[in-house]
Amino acid sequence: MDVFDWIKKNLNPRVCDSAEFIYDEMDSQSERCLPIIYRPFDTTSRGDWRERGFTFDYLYSTGSGRLLDFGPGDGWPSLNVAPFAGEVVGVDASKRRVEACEENAERLGIENAAFVHVPHSTRLPFPDGHFDGAMAASSVEQTPDPLFALEEIYRVIRPGGRLRVWYEALARYRDGREREVWVRSVGGETAQLILTDRHIDEERADQFNLVFDVSAQHLNKTITGGTGEITLDDVTPEALEEVAPRITDVRACPLRHPSGRTLAAWLADVGFREVLPTESGADAAGSLFDQLAPQDRPSDLEGVDALVKPVVEKAIETPAAIEGDPMITAMK
Numbered sequence: 001m002d003v004f005d006w007i008k009k010n011l012n013p014r015v016c017d018s019a020e021f022i023y024d025e026m027d028s029q030s031e032r033c034l035p036i037i038y039r040p041f042d043t044t045s046r047g048d049w050r051e052r053g054f055t056f057d058y059l060y061s062t063g064s065g066r067l068l069d070f071g072p073g074d075g076w077p078s079l080n081v082a083p084f085a086g087e088v089v090g091v092d093a094s095k096r097r098v099e100a101c102e103e104n105a106e107r108l109g110i111e112n113a114a115f116v117h118v119p120h121s122t123r124l125p126f127p128d129g130h131f132d133g134a135m136a137a138s139s140v141e142q143t144p145d146p147l148f149a150l151e152e153i154y155r156v157i158r159p160g161g162r163l164r165v166w167y168e169a170l171a172r173y174r175d176g177r178e179r180e181v182w183v184r185s186v187g188g189e190t191a192q193l194i195l196t197d198r199h200i201d202e203e204r205a206d207q208f209n210l211v212f213d214v215s216a217q218h219l220n221k222t223i224t225g226g227t228g229e230i231t232l233d234d235v236t237p238e239a240l241e242e243v244a245p246r247i248t249d250v251r252a253c254p255l256r257h258p259s260g261r262t263l264a265a266w267l268a269d270v271g272f273r274e275v276l277p278t279e280s281g282a283d284a285a286g287s288l289f290d291q292l293a294p295q296d297r298p299s300d301l302e303g304v305d306a307l308v309k310p311v312v313e314k315a316i317e318t319p320a321a322i323e324g325d326p327m328i329t330a331m332k
């Protein structure tokens with residue numbers, strides 16, 4: 001039997017939202033890898049240039065007044081955008097994520113960013129038209145009710161304000177990663193086996209989190225027979241039957257992952273009067289990095305910013321084909 005069917009039939013998973021599924025248990029949602037937020041910016045890293053491209057992308061797309069960050073995780077992009085904006089408010093459905101954002105803001109000395117816990121499918125605690133603009137990075141697809149989330153974001157933006165969205169469309173997983181598994185250490189004698197089943201054409205994914213009272217190392221070894229990195233081939237119903245006595249919880253988190261086309265339609269449906277798929281500032285910054293010989297790249301962040309800003313300004317005004325699931329700007 002297919003392992004996903006086996007889990008549904010035999011383990012009786014408890015359906016929960018993404019906060020309970022995983023985000024409330026993560027010390028850092030990004031594994032402390034974010035430049036500036038967790039470590040110094042590395043001018044020799046293409047990834048860091050892309051990251052800077054994202055920062056100015058969100059900033060220029062939304063304006064620089066009072067901004068909402070929907071689902072900031074560890075404070076991204078809000079904490080990078082805040083130094084250039086009037087004020088940033090991040091709302092996250094996970095209490096732990098809000099704490100992480102607050103800790104990061106304090107450590108970085110950022111005083112114009114605030115973070116608020118707003119559980120899933122709850123109205124945002126702001127009056128209509130409160131924000132000049134909004135950012136959402138990989139978050140609209142992490143809520144059980146993405147259309148409600150978009151309605152709320154629309155409501156709290158002022159007329160003429162813009163929302164800039166990045167989202168995880170599933171087409172990128174058509175490379176053999178439709179189904180994936182990983183073992184997550186929660187620390188000590190607790191580990192989780194996280195399985196994802198992406199239904200790409202249906203634009204949805206099923207995720208299961210099997211919690212064990214054994215260490216990640218032990219779990220990995222038992223399931224793989226000690227061969228090393230776990231793959232989906234290792235996770236058979238027989239292997240799960242063997243480790244089942246050590247399971248303490250089984251969670252399911254079904255999510256909708258809109259393609260660019262679907263998201264653009266949703267944005268129009270909730271009332272945005274203009275929906276513009278564009279090139280991304282991150283891609284523009286990455287291309288710029290590639291074009292420069294190592295000796296021509298600036299050695300400090302100010303120098304990088306001076307080069308990145310103009311290419312980002314251009315990118316966010318350049319229309320992109322919706323089939324490529326590009327970033328989207330929506331204007332109220």
Ligand SMILES: C[S@@+](CC[C@H](N)C(=O)[O-])C[C@H]1O[C@@H](n2cnc3c(N)ncnc32)[C@H](O)[C@@H]1O
Binds near residue numbers: 029070092093120
């Ligand atoms: C994949 S993480 C992205 C975090 C961050 N924006 C980034 O790109 O690194 C998704 C985040 O969205 C948050 N989230 C999901 N649904 C939400 C909702 N309805 N309201 C607010 N935050 C939500 C999650 O708790 C999580 O912190």
